[in-house]
Amino acid sequence: MGDSMLPKVYDPSHIEQKWYDFWLAQKYFSAKETKTGKEYSIVIPPPNVTGSLHMGHALNNTLQDILIRYHRMDGYNTLWMPGMDHAGIATQNVVERQLAQEGLHREDLGREKFIERVWEWKQQSGGAIVNQLKRLGCSCDWDRERFTMDEGLSRAVREVFVRLYEEGLIYKGDYIVNWCPRCHTALSDLEVEHEDSSGSLWFIKYPLDGTDKHITVATTRPETMLGDTAVAVNPSDPRYADLVGKFAILPLVGRKLIIIGDPIVDEHFGTGALKVTPSHDLTDFELARRHGLERVTVMDFHGKINENGIHFYGMDRYECRKAIVRELDEKGFLEKIEPYAVGLGKCYRCKDVVEPLISKQWFVKIGPLAEEALKAVQDGRTRIVPEHWTKTYFEWMTNIRDWCVSRQIWWGHRIPAWTCQDCGEIIVAREEPRECSACKGTRLVQETDVLDTWFSSALWPFSTMGWPDHTPLLKTFYPTSCLVTGFDILFFWVARMMMMGLKFMHDVPFRDVYIHALVRDENGKKMSKSLGNVIDPLLVMDKHGADAFRFTLAALAAQGRDIRLSESRIEGYRNFMNKLWNAARFALPHLADAPGAGFAELPDRLDVVEQWIVSRLQRAIEEVRNGIESYCFNDAAQCLYQFTWHEFCDWYIEYAKIPLAKSGTEEALRAKKVLGYTLDRILHLLHPFIPFITEEIASKIQGERASITCGPFP
Ligand SMILES: [Zn+2]
Ligand SMILES: [Zn+2]
Known part of the structure; x- marks a missing residue:
């Protein structure tokens, strides 16, 4: 493509789109199916x-x-x-x-x-x-x-x-899920973001049935007490051993709660006595399963108290918390409040606090x-x-x-399950069933969840x-x-x-x-819109070209270490592109009149400096191969940078200017071949990192050879 010379100034915007279109047109990226x-x-x-x-x-x-x-x-x-x-x-x-x-x-x-x-x-x-x-x-x-x-x-x-x-x-079951009251959806554990927040620990006195004594439970969520169905203690806790099997009375509500013993209860948390709210806490849900406890749901899917919440019915969860604490205090059930760091689960999408709620869900x-x-x-x-x-x-x-x-x-893959409206049978099928497999009824309704x-x-x-x-x-x-x-x-x-x-x-x-690793800003901070430290890859590519950007990322991609990216880094590697461009501009006229386009072979005899650059090239080839194959991209990129800039450009090209000046001599011809051989391999080594500029330069020296995209890798 084009003539054999490179423009004076390297301008990525003139070459990148052109080569990408060329690669696509040539179908170089197509895999063979066999x-x-x-x-x-x-x-x-x-x-x-x-x-x-x-x-x-x-x-x-x-x-x-x-x-x-x-x-x-x-x-x-x-x-x-x-x-x-x-x-x-x-x-x-x-x-x-x-x-x-x-x-x-x-x-x-x-x-x-x-x-x-x-x-x-x-x-x-x-x-x-x-x-x-x-x-x-x-x-x-x-x-x-x-x-x-x-x-x-x-x-x-x-x-x-x-x-x-x-x-x-796959089964459908009642389960306590992380529910986002704002998005109205269940979230997986992994979609819940955990955040530490300063909260309180409320100590509430639960009267013991038939006595004038009480047992004190500690909770970070007093509003859920409306749904308590038991109190749990550790059976090996001497303070409570004789209470297991007896009953406590739920304040404000008046429900009788069995006191159960379970080793899961942490004796060191709060008072060592735990209120059990199976419908609103995962641990309690599991406890209830093990002990066959009743479940009372007191909150709806909007995060509001439902009809089981006595006179708190209709209140928002936070409003209810205040009201309950006030009433417990007024009636003498509140023993004390201590500050406590709580881990809040938040919806990854809307940041609302998730609510553990029971609903019918599909599980793997x-x-x-x-x-x-x-x-x-x-x-x-x-x-x-x-x-x-x-x-x-x-x-x-x-x-x-x-x-x-x-x-x-x-929006998503609708669950391929249908419920028969006549007999309740659930049919899971690849295609929409025409009738119920149990009763032959035809009133089938598909699951609405995705x-x-x-x-x-x-x-x-x-x-x-x-x-x-x-x-x-x-x-x-x-x-x-x-x-x-x-x-x-x-x-x-x-x-x-x-x-x-x-x-x-x-x-x-x-x-x-x-x-x-992650890409962070130059101070090691996470890039975020709110911090204003985001570097937009599209702007970077417009300004410096995709090649300089890619090379920067590769050069910084050390294993197990986050990348600290700044625009000056990218500018630095943009200079590397210029260096390569200028080296090629120097070399191309010398190569144009040299026989043996492609420079596949070295001359038989090399002088000492030529032997040196060829052996350094050989070492670079090994290092780059090793680097890529062992996912040490930074090692490969650094090696290429050092070799190209400091050995090839700074030393070898400077040296080669002497024999190259002796036009028409054996020496000059040999220098041209070594120069071409080395540059050609450098371009091939660099191509996976900086595909555009290497293709542009290689196209000027390759003659009839195919695109550098097709290799071979040295
Ligand atoms: Zn949400
Ligand atoms: Zn049926």
């Missing part, structure tokens, strides 16, 4: 359809692109599977906000129209991130792009749900699935890098609870390749080679992909999991 014997594959962590490229994405995808480009150049049949996540709650929120501007609520449209509206939104404004990933240079196989709500993936979701249900691994029975996923890492079928995350993974997998997969929203967004992403490594069909793609690329991800979704996503992959593909979804 096995070649040397395969390499990665599935992209699907960004939300609502998403816009942030620093986390930029780092994550730059590292993936380096791995993919490196292996592609090195002769692997390479698949980088792209796609997006439908992001249930986030997307529904966006469209609801849009509706609100028109003065509408989703209920005004109804479910069907609302979902149409979401698809419309996706069509018009969703998926901006795909073009931003292209801007970054990501060499995904875009023709295979998937969406977690597309037809094929929806089919995979239904298939998995039905199979798990048939095996008894996680035990048997987790066991396999644990084993696969223990026996090394999947390797987690850096290794210290393995411990975190083990801890989580051994303490895991059943996974609540139902969500009370509209599945947790992570349910479909858990299937991502195989659903994107065409499962449940036995496709050539699955045969060729599953298990994938590596998953590149941040640690924040190790649990949400990685562990669940492990479980589902092992269950349905009978093999792990990936051989390696590489967990990269």
Whole structure:
């Protein structure tokens, strides 16, 4: 492309778009479906359809692109599977906000129209991130792009749900869930953000039945006492041993509460006596199950006291707390109040305080699935890098609870379950059933809940390749080679992909999991809008080019250390691009009239300096290969930076100017060959990191050779 000279000034905006279009047109990113014997594959962590490229994405995808480009150049049949996540709650929120501007609520449209509206939104404004990933240079196989709500993936979701249900691994049950009273949905444990807050510990006297004595319980949530059905003590606690089996009277309400003994009660918390509120606390819910206690629900899904709350009925939870404390105090039940640090659970989306509430939910029975996923890492079928995350993974997998997969929203995979209105039978099926399997009735109503967004992403490594069909793609690329991800979704996503992959593909979804660090600001602070320290990757790329940006991220991506990013760092690596550009501008005229375009071979005889630069190059090749293959991207990038700038440019080129000046001599010809040989390999080594500028320069010296994108890697 173009003439053989480079413009004086390196301007990324003139080359980046041009080369990306060229690569796409040449279909260089397309994977071959049939096995070649040397395969390499990665599935992209699907960004939300609502998403816009942030620093986390930029780092994550730059590292993936380096791995993919490196292996592609090195002769692997390479698949980088792209796609997006439908992001249930986030997307529904966006469209609801849009509706609100028109003065509408989703209920005004109804479910069907609302979902149409979401698809419309996706069509018009969703998926901006795909073009931003292209801007970054990501060499995904875009023709295979998937969406977690597309037809094929929806089919995979239904298939998995039905199979798990048939095996008894999905059940519907009463369960205490984290409920967001504002979003009106159940949240998984992982969607609850924990925050320390200064609260109080209220000590409340519960009279002992038939005596004038009392037992004092301590609680951080006095309003829930309305739903108490027992008092629990530790059976080995001498203070209370003789009270077990006796009764206390619930103040204000008057209900008789059995006093139970259970080893779970912490003798050192408060007074060592615990009020038990099975409907509003997870521990109490479990206690109630073990002891067969009654459950009294006193709060509704809006966080308001319901009809079981005597004269507090209708009050908001915080209003009720005040009223109860006041009344307890007036009636002499309040012993004391102590300041106490409480851990508040907040909705990850709206930050409202979540309320543990009982509702009917769908669950995945996680035990048997987790066991396999644990084993696969223990026996090394999947390797987690850096290794210290393995411990975190083990801890989580051994303490895991059943996974609540139902969500009370509209946008998502609607649960394929129907209830017969005549006999109450629940039918779970791949396709809508025409009649009840029990009574042959035809009045069937589908479950209104949708599945947790992570349910479909858990299937991502195989659903994107065409499962449940036995496709050539699955045969060729599953298990994938590596998953590149941040640690924040190790649990949400990685562990669940492990479980589902092992269950349905009978093999792990990936051989390696590489967990990269976070991108922080230059002072090590998390980037956030409120702190005003966010660096926008799109602006950075406009200003300095994608290459300088990518190289910066790679150079800072040390294992186990967060990245401290500042614009001056990016400027620094922009200078590196200039240095490379100028070196190439110097070299190109010398190479233009040298026979043997491509510089595949070195001359037979080298002088001492030439031997030196060639041996340094050899060392750099080894280091870069090692760096990439062991996920030490920073080592590879630093090595390239040092070698290119300080050895090739500063020393070798300066030296070569002497023989190059002796036009027409044997010496000059030899210098041209060594110069071309070295520059050509530097460009190839750098290509996975900085694909655009290397392609531009290489195109000027390669003659008829194919694009640098196709390798070979030195
Ligand atoms: Zn919420
Ligand atoms: Zn029926």
